[in-house]
Amino acid sequence: MKNLRDNVFCPKRPLQDGNNGVKLSSMKDIPANPNEPLSAYEKAAIEGNDPRCSPHYLKGIPPMGSEIVKPVYSDEHNENWGFLLNRQMSLLPGRAGQAFLDGVRLLGLTDQGIPGLAELSGALESATGWKIARIPGLLHEKEFFELIAQRVFPSTDYVREKDELDYTPAPDCFHDIFGHMPMLTEPAIADFYHLFGESALHAVGHQRTCLERLHWFTIEFGLIRQTEGLRVFGAGIMSSKNEVVHALSDKVEVVPFSLENVIEQEYEVWHLQPKLFALDSFDQLVDEFRFWSSRQGLAA
Numbered sequence: 001m002k003n004l005r006d007n008v009f010c011p012k013r014p015l016q017d018g019n020n021g022v023k024l025s026s027m028k029d030i031p032a033n034p035n036e037p038l039s040a041y042e043k044a045a046i047e048g049n050d051p052r053c054s055p056h057y058l059k060g061i062p063p064m065g066s067e068i069v070k071p072v073y074s075d076e077h078n079e080n081w082g083f084l085l086n087r088q089m090s091l092l093p094g095r096a097g098q099a100f101l102d103g104v105r106l107l108g109l110t111d112q113g114i115p116g117l118a119e120l121s122g123a124l125e126s127a128t129g130w131k132i133a134r135i136p137g138l139l140h141e142k143e144f145f146e147l148i149a150q151r152v153f154p155s156t157d158y159v160r161e162k163d164e165l166d167y168t169p170a171p172d173c174f175h176d177i178f179g180h181m182p183m184l185t186e187p188a189i190a191d192f193y194h195l196f197g198e199s200a201l202h203a204v205g206h207q208r209t210c211l212e213r214l215h216w217f218t219i220e221f222g223l224i225r226q227t228e229g230l231r232v233f234g235a236g237i238m239s240s241k242n243e244v245v246h247a248l249s250d251k252v253e254v255v256p257f258s259l260e261n262v263i264e265q266e267y268e269v270w271h272l273q274p275k276l277f278a279l280d281s282f283d284q285l286v287d288e289f290r291f292w293s294s295r296q297g298l299a300a
C-alpha cells in the first residue's frame, strides 16, 4: 500500500492570458527528449500511478501576482484547509524549523479558509522578491524551472477533497501554500531556489538527475540542525501528517548534508523516506550549490 506522498514539481489547469514580464518562450509544446533521464514523476506516470500526477505542459502564460483571481471556495473546501492546517500545526512544535514557523506567521496562514494567491504573492514579494503563478497541476520540469529561475513559484489554488485528507497523490494548494511558501520567506532558501532554477534550465543528462535529487532532499525533504536540535523544513514533510512524524523518528537515518552525497542518493516517491540529510545552516546549502553549479558549468 502506498504511503502518503505529496507532489514535487507542482500543478496544471487551463490558463489565462497575462504576463508579468516573465519569459516562457520555451514552455510551449516541448517534446520529451528521449535522450534525457526521466524524472521520478515521469517514471511514476509510466508505471501507472494516479493520472493527476502525470506532468503536463502549459499552453500559455499563467496568471501571476495580482492577476490571480481567487476562486469562490465552498464551505467544505475551506473546512478541509482548516482541518489540514490545524492538524499539521499541532504536530510542528519541536519538529518544524524556526524559519518555517516564522514564514507561516509572516504569510498569515490560519485555519480561517484558503488564502488568496494574489495576497500571498504580495507578501512573498515584500519578503524576498518571489511571486506566485497560479498553475493547474503538475508541471514538467522545464516549465517549472523556467518559473523558478525568475523567482516565480507555481502554485495550485484548489485543495484536496474530504476523502483524501489523509492521503492524496495529487498536487493541491495545501502542499503548495502551507508546505512551500513559508520557506520562500527565508532569504537564503529564496536565493538557493532561484539559483537552482537557473542552473536547472541548463542541466543535461546526469546533471538533471543530480538536481532532482538535490531538490528532493532539500526543498521537499530537508532537515536542518538548529541549536535546539534537528528540525524539519522540507515541504513534502511539512504538508504530510505521516512524514512530519516519521522524519524525526528513529526509523529514519539522518546524515549530515553534503551536496556530493545527496546527488548520489536515490529515492522513491511513493514511500515514507528512510534516509534524510541535515543541513548545518541554509547558507551551507547556498555555498555548496554555488560551488557545484559553477564547477558543472551551470551557474548563471
Ligand SMILES: [Fe+2]
Binding pocket: 006, 007, 008, 009, 010, 175, 179, 180, 220, 235, 236
Ligand atoms: Fe512540492
